[in-house]
Each structure stands twice: as C-alpha cells, then as structure tokens.
Amino acid sequence: xxxxxxxxxxxxxxxxxxxxxxxxxxxxxxxxxxxxxxxxxxxxxxxxxxxxxxxxxxxxxxxxxxxxxxxxxxxxxxxxxxxxxxxxxxxxxxxxxxxxxxxxxxxxxxxxxxxxxxxxxxxxxxxxxxxxxxxxxxxxxxxxxxxxxxxxxxxxxxxxxxxxxxxxxxxxxxxxxxxxxxxxxxxxxxxxxxxxxxxxxxxxxxxxxxxxxxxxxxxxxxxxxxxxxxxxxxxxxxxxxxxxxxxxxxxxxxxxxxxxxxxxxxxxxxxxxxxxxxxxxxxxxxxxxxxxxxxxxxxxxxxxxxxxxxxxxxxxxxxxxxxxxxxxxxxxxxxxxxxxxxxxxxxxxxxxxxxxxxxxxxxxxxxxxxxxxxxxxx
Numbered sequence: 001x002x003x004x005x006x007x008x009x010x011x012x013x014x015x016x017x018x019x020x021x022x023x024x025x026x027x028x029x030x031x032x033x034x035x036x037x038x039x040x041x042x043x044x045x046x047x048x049x050x051x052x053x054x055x056x057x058x059x060x061x062x063x064x065x066x067x068x069x070x071x072x073x074x075x076x077x078x079x080x081x082x083x084x085x086x087x088x089x090x091x092x093x094x095x096x097x098x099x100x101x102x103x104x105x106x107x108x109x110x111x112x113x114x115x116x117x118x119x120x121x122x123x124x125x126x127x128x129x130x131x132x133x134x135x136x137x138x139x140x141x142x143x144x145x146x147x148x149x150x151x152x153x154x155x156x157x158x159x160x161x162x163x164x165x166x167x168x169x170x171x172x173x174x175x176x177x178x179x180x181x182x183x184x185x186x187x188x189x190x191x192x193x194x195x196x197x198x199x200x201x202x203x204x205x206x207x208x209x210x211x212x213x214x215x216x217x218x219x220x221x222x223x224x225x226x227x228x229x230x231x232x233x234x235x236x237x238x239x240x241x242x243x244x245x246x247x248x249x250x251x252x253x254x255x256x257x258x259x260x261x262x263x264x265x266x267x268x269x270x271x272x273x274x275x276x277x278x279x280x281x282x283x284x285x286x287x288x289x290x291x292x293x294x295x296x297x298x299x300x301x302x303x304x305x306x307x308x309x310x311x312x313x314x315x316x317x318x319x320x321x322x323x324x325x326x327x328x329x330x331x332x333x334x335x336x337x338x339x340x341x342x343x344x345x346x347x348x349x350x351x352x353x354x355x356x357x358x359x360x361x362x363x364x365x366x367x368x369x370x371x372x373x374x375x376x377x378x
Contacts, residue, residue, distance in 0.1 A: 011074065011294070011295070011297075011298060011301070012294070013293040013294040013295060013298035014074075014099070014297065014298040014301035014302075015036075015038060015301075016285065016288075016289055016293070016298070017281075017285060017293060017298050017299055017301050017302035018036060018071065018301055018302050018305045019036070020281075020284060020285055020288055020302065021302040021305055021306065021309075021340065022034065022036065022305075024284070025309070029308075029309040029310070029312040029313040030312065030313030030314070031313075032312050032313065032317060034309065034312060037064070037067065039057045039060070039061075039072075040053070041053050041054050041057060041072075041073055041074075041075070041078045047216075048216050048217075049073075049074070049075045049077070049078045051077075051078075051081060054073070054078040054081040054082055055081050055082075055085075057082065058081065058082040058085035058086060059085060061082070061085075061086060061089075061094065062085060062086065062088075062089045062090070062092075062094065067094070068094070068095070068312065068315075068317070068318070068319050068322045069094065069095040069096065069097065069308045069311070069312070069319075069322055069323075070082070070086060070094065070095070070096045070097075071097055071098075071099065071301060071304050071305050071308060072096070072098055072099070072100075072301075073098060073100075073101065074098075074099075074100045074101075074297070075100075075101070075160075075161075075162060075214075076101045076102060076103035076106065076161045076162045076165070077103075077160050077161035077162065079096070079098060079101045079103075079106060079126075080103070080105075080106065080118060080161060082096070083096060083106070083118045083119075083125075083126055084117070084118050084119070084120055086125060086126075087118065087119050087120055087121050087123070087125050087126075088120055088121060089319060090319075091318050091319045091320055092121075092125065092319045092320055092323065093119075093121055093123050093124075093125035093319070093320070093323050094125060094319045094322075094323065095125055095126075095127075095308065095311060095319070095322050095323040095326060096125060096126045096127070097126075097127045097128065097129065097304040097305075097307050097308050097326075098126070098127075098128040098129075098130075098304060099128070099129055099130065099297055099300035099301040099303065099304040100130065100242075100297045100300065100301075101128050101132075101162075102128075102130065102131070102132050102133045102136060102162060102165070102166065102241075102242070102264055103132065103133060103161050103162055103165045104132040104133055104134050104165060104169075105118075105161075105165070106118060106126060106128070106132075106352075107126065107128070107132065107351045107352045107353050108132070108134075108351060108353070110165070123323075123327065124327045124349070124350075124351070124352055125323045125327065126352045127307065127326055127327075127347045127352035127353075127354075128304075128352065128353065128354065129265075129300055129303050129304050129307060129345070129354055130264040130265045130300055130354065131264050131265070131353070131354065131357040131358075131359070132165075132264075132353065133162070133165040133166040133169050133241075134169050135264065135357055135359060135377050136166055136169070136241055136242065136262055136264045136359060137165070137166045137167070137168070137169025137170040137171075137172075137173060137212075137241070138169055138170075138172075138173040138377050139262060139359040139361070139375045139376075139377050140166075140170050140210065140239055140241060140262050140361075141169075141170045141171075141172075141173035141174040141176075141177060141179070141210075142173060142177060142375070142377070143239075143260075143262075143361050143375055144174065144179070144208055144210070144237060144239060144260075145174060145177040145178065145179045146177065148208075148237050148260075150179070150207045150208035150237045151178075151179050151180060151207065151208075152179065152180050152182045152204070152205055152206050152207050152208065153170075153171075153174055153179055153180070153181055153182065153206060153207075153208035153209070153210055154181075154182060154183035154184075154201040154204065154206040154208065154209045154210070155167050155170055155171045155174070155181050155183065155184045155210045155212060156183075156185065156186070156187050156197075156209065156210065156211055156212060156213070156222075157185075157186050157187070157212040157213055158186065158187060158189060158212070158213025158214060158217040158243075159186040159187070159188070159189075159213075160213065160214070160217070162213065162214065162243060163186075163212045163213030163214065163217070163243065164186075164212070165212075166212045166213075166241045166243070167184075167210065167212025167213070168212075170210050170212060171184055171210075174210075179208075182201075182204040182205060182206050183200065183201050183204050183206060185197075187213075187217075187218070187222060189217035189218045190218070191218070191221075192221070193221065193225060194221060194222055194225040194226070195225050195228070195229060197225070198225055198226050198228075198229035198230055199229055201229075201230065202229055202230055206230075206236070207236060207237060208236065208237045208238075208239070209226060209230070209236060209237070209238045209239070210238075210239050210240075211223075211238070211239070211240040211241075211244065212241060212243075213243055214243035214244070215240075215243060215244045215247045215249075215250055219240075219244060219247075219250065220249060220250065220253065223250070223253060223255045223256055223259070224253070224255050226238060226255075227255040232255070232257070232258060233256075233257065233258030233259050233260070233364075234258050237260065238258075238259055238260065239259070239260040239261065239262070240259060240260075240261050240262075241261070241262050242261070242262060242263045242264055242296075242297070244259075244261060245261060245263055245267075245295055245296060245297070245362075245369060246294050246295020246296065246297065246298075246369075247295075248294070250364075251364065251367045251368065251369070252367055256364045257364055257365070257366075257367075258363065258364060258365075259363065259364040260361065260362070260363050260372075261361075261362040261363065261364065261369060262359055262360065262361055262362065262375075263296055263359070263360045263362060263369075264359060265296065265300060265341075265358060265359075265360065266278070266296075266341060266343060266358060266360060267296045267360045267362060267369065267371055268282060268292065268293065268295075268296045268299065269362075269368075269369065269370060269371045270360055270371050270374075271296075271299065271341060271342070273371070274342065276342035277336075277337075277339060277340050277341060277342035278299070278340065278341045278342045278343075281299065281302070281340045281341075282299065299340070299341065300341075302340055303334075303339065303340055303341055306334060306338070306339065306340060307326070307332065307334065307347065308322075310325070310332060310334065310338075311323075311325035311326050311332060312325075314332075326347055326349065326352075327349045327352070328349065329349055330349070331346040331347060331348070331349060332346065332347050332349075333345065333346035333347070334346075343356060343358075344356070357376075357377065358374060358376070359374065359375045359376070359377065360373075360374055360375070361373050361374075361375050
C-alpha cells in the first residue's frame, strides 16, 4: 500500500515523525507493507497552500491506484477541496485522516451545506485526531473572560476557512460569557502595514485582541503593529489559536513575548512533562534527527498515521476496505498503551471526530510556547 502525506507547508517535521513511526513498526500494518508518498499543497509563487494545487493533488491521489489513504491536510480550506474528490474515488471512498484540520464544517453542521457537500456519495471518509474550532475558540474565549478578566475584545480573522471558523467560535462564546466584541473583521494578508487597523481597535477601547488565522498570512507584521499601537502583551491581552503555533520566526520575535496561545490537544511541552509514550516518541525523534519536532502538530501527524495503519491492518487492502475499518459502524480506537501520545481515543463513525477533547492554554515565554494550563470547555 502506498500512502501519501499531504500538507499545506510540506512540514519536514511531520514527514519525519511519520518516517520514524514507520521505522518503529517495521513498515508493517498487519499483513501489509506501507510506504509513503509526499505531496505539497503549496506553491512557491504563492508561498502558502494553493487552491489549484490542492485540486491537482486530489486528482493525483485518486489516479494513483496504489494509494489507499491520505494523511492530511494541514489547512482546512485545502481539505474542503480535496475531500469531495477522494469521496468519489473508484473502489472508495478513499480514507483521509487529518492531524491539524479544525474547521467544524468538515464533520458537523456549520456553514450552509456543510458537511454534506463534502460527501457527494453520502458516505463518510474523513476523520481527524484533534478537536475542531468550536472547542478551541470556545476555550480561548472562556479563558480570556474568566481567567484574564478582559471584557472588550477585537476579533480578527485572516479571511480563510480556518481563521473565520475559530474567530466566529471565539466571538460567539465571548459574548455568551458577558464580554463585548468591539471590533470583528478580517485582516488583508497582502497589506504591508496594519497601523490603522490597530488604531481603530484602540479607539474602540479594546482590552483584548484575538488573532483568528494562521501566522503565514502576514502574522509577523500584524504582531509588530499591534504592539507598536496597543502596547506589549502585558498592556493589552492578545491571544492566537494554534494557527500561530510552531513558527520559529514568531518565537524569536520580541513583540510575541507574553502572547497567549492555544493548542487543540496536548502540546509538545505537555507530552514531555507527562512522560510515557509521548515523551518516549519525542526523545526518539530527537535522537534520530538531532532536534525537537517543530510544532505540536508534527507529532499529531504520526498519530493520524497510527489511525490509518490500524485501519489498513483491519482491511482487505482496498480503499473501500480501509475506509470501512473507520466508518463501517464499529469504532476504531487506539488505547492509551497503543497511542504514541499516550492518550487513547476513538473515532466516531458517524462524524469522524475524536471522542477525547482536551485543550491547552500556552504563553510565549522566553521565545518558547510554554504550557500554562489545560482547559476543559465548559
């Protein structure tokens, strides 16, 4: 069985964690030998994931008859392009398991027509190993209002699927908590300066800014301008979701010091401190590659691969058989002992979502994403 890795940024760390996992299991899933084929959903011209490239990769996945499943994607918007094509694959649908997609509409009712429009055959074939944005945006808003005691928040989004979803969830919950959303708008990733945006936020009396989106969309300039106008992150509470996680440029930026962040699951820091399987896997990674993985999602890539491997082992080797192992009615589960993170879970065959929902609140401290506390959505 050939297995593609599909991610918006072709993350080397994610590819490395999967290579390490395959090495540890001898490249075997039950009676089947598994190899990987790497795909890149980004283009050099765009410098980020690209709609046309995602569409092309979807067709290539289906055309390569040796491929039985896709691990990915990183970006939810790209997944929405690829998923309907995989859903209609011959001898399918073709299984897709993401380590990082958090847009709710991929699995549950969200925007009009979602999630049904991603499954034209009427059969589910998409799963993910992390909770979706309703949980992350909700947790972030609860933390901001309850723990940090801010009351007036500017909610920004990068005008992409992921950013709009997590920003919407944050804004809805912040208002439910009793807070006021004084600014709710998108930022243009192509703008060279956001001074005017933050001046309007300052004029609105905001004591909080939420950056709903990914750092790739000019997040560095956004961060620098926010500090220049509003003050550092101790003066005005600023928070970003996991779309800002794992970026060395952001970590090295003085303006990022004190930035609050969230991660949909347990972070690298949390896995190491917890010991057990997660710490052992990260230790093995460091021994093999000479550094820690870049970003927590790289480890979740290997976790998604574990789901795919277990599905392959339980299948007859066909695309349909692999998908049926996850969505055939019986829950596919990883026990605590099996899971490379040490945290077991099951995939709900009705939705494709995980049944273990844990959020981590972090803060940028000394150039590192440092865990503050777990946060259970209330």
